[in-house]
Amino acid sequence: MEGEVQSWGRNQNGQLGLGTTEDSLVPQKIQAFEGISIKMVAAGAEHTAAITEDGSLYGWGWGRYGNLGLGDRNDRLVPEKVSSID
Secondary structure, eight states: OTTOOEEEEOOTTSTTOSSSSOOEEEEEEOGGGTTOOEEEEEEOSSEEEEEETTSOEEEEEOOTTSTTSSSSSOOEEEEEEOSOOO
């Protein structure tokens, strides 16, 4: 379990990063981070972001207002790497 990123709870917009919009009543491993070292996670009500140990940024969940940093307004059901951080 050490080094894994897990999520659970409400998942209306895919903010759990599990590939679905189904709520999760128990912690589940976010498979997209297999083999990736995460430094920090910031979880909101409808979207989530993570920074890796090498400084990469990932966003997922509700993207309607561009809040995922991915250059569009689309929701993401799994973490997606932000192409650049200035």
